[in-house]
Structures are given as structure tokens and as C-alpha cells.
Amino acid sequence: MSVLVFIDIADGQIKKASFEAACYGAQTAALLATKAEAIVLGTCEADLSVLGQYGISKVHTVSDAKLNHFDSQVFTKIIADAAAGADVIVFSNNTTGKAIAPRLSARLKAGLVTGAVALPEVSAGFVVKKSVFSGKAFANIGINSAKKIIALNPNAFNITKTDGIAEVAALNSEIPAAAVTVLSVNKVTGEIPLSEADIVVSGGRGLKGPENWGLVTDLAKLLGAATACSRPVADIHWRPHHEHVGQTGLAIAPNLYIAIGISGAIQHLAGVNRSKTIVVINKDPEAPFFKAADYGIVGDAFEVVPKIIDAVKKLKGMS
Amino acid sequence: MKILICISKTPDTTAKIAFTDNNTKFAADGVQWIINPYDEWYSLVRAIELKEADPSVVLHLVNVGGADSEPIIRKALALGGDEAIRVNADQSDSYFTAAQIAQIAKEGSYDLIFTGKETIDYNGSSIGGMIAEILDIPFVSHAVKFDLASSQTTIVREIDGGEETVQVNLPLVVSCQKGMAEQRIPNMKGIMGARTKPLKVVEPIATEALTSVVAFDLPPAKAGVKLVSADNPEELVRLLSEEAKAI
């Protein structure tokens, strides 16, 4: 009887989304009057006992370099064994979680809710609120099976820290042979992954061409933000596909979303409307985005954004 | 070489999102239905390209849904594909749906199963992984590029903050995402041909549903935008820092 949290690591470090999952798992465990444990697969340089600060009592590790590249089949088998005593298993709903959680659900016949945005309601049954229609609505889903799996949306749950040190113990686990061979990895280092970013600066067709993207990237750099774009911008290859946000791209929920030269079509809004604060800069006062925004400037991005950059520099004491 | 392509029906992206029956059902009245864009634009088109490169490739489409799914199945057949199978059941719980497709996959011994990365209504991202587990075969998710040479596939998949190139042998399940292919529009010949392509209807196998919808909610409306003059962007920065505490 416990909650097991899958902790996803990248380059030997715990991902931010995994700290969120740890807090979520610990608070779910508190609701169920039980404890939360975690599992980490692959070699990790980070001190895993810090997970205690996020409410995890014990961390199970399989510290084998074979697990540094992930194969959903292999990970599922190991996690399924480790989860034998767990009632609830928590993942982050990131690319890794999306590849493992469904497999584990089918293997354990454990009902799965992906894209969770709140703690489960356990007073009557076990109901998890999730984002649907790319953020245009929520569904409250009851899980009917004894074992339950939840994949928590990144940026949907606050990280809270207390004192605490988790016990770290190696799990004696057999590693099955992987069917997936990783030939190469192409990672943009030093950039904040879009799904985890607190602040996102996004550009649309209003920026006229890729040569003008300095406006977006300069502001983003200054704010420690990730960059995003509207669909046509990715389609015409001004920006890479993975920056495309919206109903048919990535759905994100940063603390602050700054949209520059984006009209705010319904399909775009669907992927960004869970952002806490939305700022819109558009020269057209009738742009639909203003209806979904918290703050706005009606004006030419080419004039307004450089002034914003100067003002942020001033705020940060950089000029 | 046989490929099974999962096709799901979703409301059009501009559909009004509202609920009925005490917020337990999507208000489908007057809604236009489309093929889930990830299924249509990426997995179906990539499969069609594989058949164009090698005409011996067989493409079967599968949908779990009621008779009202048939228009979107015919539309998919108009783009390409040899025949379609509809499992006559409501697509409610992901596990139930995946179990139906896995059953079809077992019976037809497919080499490759394509799904979209997610549906744009339920945003589950679950079906592909579940099918793979039921069949005990590999699953590569978020594929942005897919190549095939005899029985070996080379796939570029998206990972957090980048991409990975992987190699996997058939059979396997792949979930497809932007980059795999470019959206196509069915032509007249395709539309005419689709009318006579076989569309087989089969009854579902008995499977438990592991989840059920209790109720839907809509997010609270925004309070309204606070506009700042274009001559005074410093004020915006001040508001973001002091009022929204966002920077």
C-alpha cells in the first residue's frame, strides 16, 4: 500500500517535471494515509536523497548505464515489478511518461489518467481532473481499477519543499534486453524545454520572417524563457516543429506566456490558454488574442518589443 | 508488409466546447467531425507514402466507433488505404479501445501499427502504448521521421529538449507527430474510389473499462485584458513584475 513516483532524469539530473510529480505523489499519499516512494532508472549524478524534501520517503534505483537510453518495454517491466505493492503510480506527462504510463496501465490493468492537473478526489471513489480539448475544458475521470496510474501535466502542480532526506536503495532488478537501439541523440543543451518552462515568449506570422526572430529570442534570453511559435511559422520553416504550440502542437501551461504578432486563432489558444498570465502584443486591436489575454499592447512589435527589452534590462539592473 | 493505421473521430478544431446531461457528455449537436489531425496528417499520410514507395505494402485502417464514424473512415480511405475495419463500439475508455485494436492487430498479423501522438479531444496519448503492451512488441512514441529498410525501421523520435534516432525491428507500434509527413487533400479519384473500398464492421471483444467520465468542467473565464499604451511598454514590465509577479 503506497504511492510510487517515476522520477525521470536527463543528463544525470532530475527533471523539474519530476519534482512536481514527486510533490504530487507525496500529497496523494497523504490523502490515502500512506507513504510515497520513488523509482529512478539509469545512472544519476544528482543526490537522490533530496527527493525527501519533496515528500518521498524512499528512492529505489536501478543505476545501470543500459537504462540511460529509454525503451518503453524495458522500463515498463522494471517499474511493474517495483510497483507490486503500490496502489497509485505517478508519472510526469512528458514524452517519457507518455511512452511508459500507457504500457504499464495495460500490463497491470491499472486505469490511467494522463494530463492530470489536480490531486485526486478520494472522498467517493478515485477521481482525477485532467485537461481535455487541448486545455479548452477539463474532464473528471473516475479510475475503477484497484491499481491506478496518473500522469501529471508539467507546470500544473506547485512544487513545495520541506526538510527531509529520502532513503536511497538499489533495487535488485533484472534488466531485459532492449528492442530499441538508440543511434544518436540530438539535444539542444542550455535551452529550457518548452513543456517545463516558467516563461514562454512566442512569435507568430506578424514577425514577417525568421530574420526578425531576434526580438523573440533576445526577450526570451533576458527572461530565462523558452521560445515557441504559431503553427504557420513552423509550417513555413521559420522555426523548428517542436516550437509549434496549440491544439495540433504542444499544449503548454507556463506561468507567463508572451505572444508577439500572433492573432490568437482558436486552435492556437487551445494549447496556451492554461498559462497563468498571458501578454499579447499585436498591432490589430481586433485580434482575437486580446480576449484571452491578461495584459496587452496594441502596437507594432518591431517598435514595442525593443522597448520592453530595455525596460526588462532596467528592471534587472542591467542598464 | 501489412500496416494497421488507427483512425479516430474528433470534433473539428473550431467546434464549440460545451457539455450536456449534467456536464457528463460532450454537446455534439451541430458539431462537425473530422479525422483526428495527428492520425490524418502524419500517420495516414506516412503510411500512404510507404505504399507509394512499395506497392506491395497493404494498408488497413481501423476505427473503434459507432456507425457515425463511417464518414470520416470514408474520408481516410479517400486519402489512401486498401480497406477499413470498424469495431462497433463507443470509444470511451482508452484501455477498452486499445484492447479492441490489439485484437484486430493479432487477427491480421500486422507488421506495423501507426497511431497519432494523441487525439485532440481526449488528449490521452495512451492508445499506442497500450496496444504495444497487449501485443508485447516495442513502442516508439512521438515519431517525427520514419524510414523502413526490409524489416528494420529507423525512427527519429522527440524527447524532452531534443530528438533521438533509434533503430527497431518489426513488428512495432509507432505514434506519429508533426514532421512525419505533410498534410494532403483527397482528390476526386480518391473520393470516388473510397466509396467501394471494403469497410468491414466487427463487434467488440469483451473488455473491462478501467476508467469512466464523471463530469466535465469549463475553465473560468478570463477577467478581461488590461491594455497598456504602446508608448509606455515600461508600464507593462512594471505590471508583470509588481502585479502579476510573473517576472
Ligand SMILES: Cc1cc2nc3c(=O)[nH]c(=O)nc-3n(C[C@H](O)[C@H](O)[C@H](O)COP(=O)(O)OP(=O)(O)OC[C@H]3O[C@@H](n4cnc5c(N)ncnc54)[C@H](O)[C@@H]3O)c2cc1C
Ligand atoms: C485543424 C487546424 C489545426 C490548427 N492547429 C494550430 C495549432 O496547433 N497552433 C496554431 O498556432 N495554429 C493552428 N492552426 C492555425 C490557426 O487557425 C491560425 O491560422 C494560426 O494560429 C495563425 O498563426 P499566426 O497568428 O501566427 O498568424 P496570423 O493569423 O497571420 O496572425 C498574425 C498576427 O500578427 C499581427 N501582426 C502583423 N504585423 C504585426 C506587427 N508588426 N506587430 C504586431 N503584430 C503584428 C497581425 O495583426 C495578426 O494578428 C490550426 C488550424 C487548423 C485548421
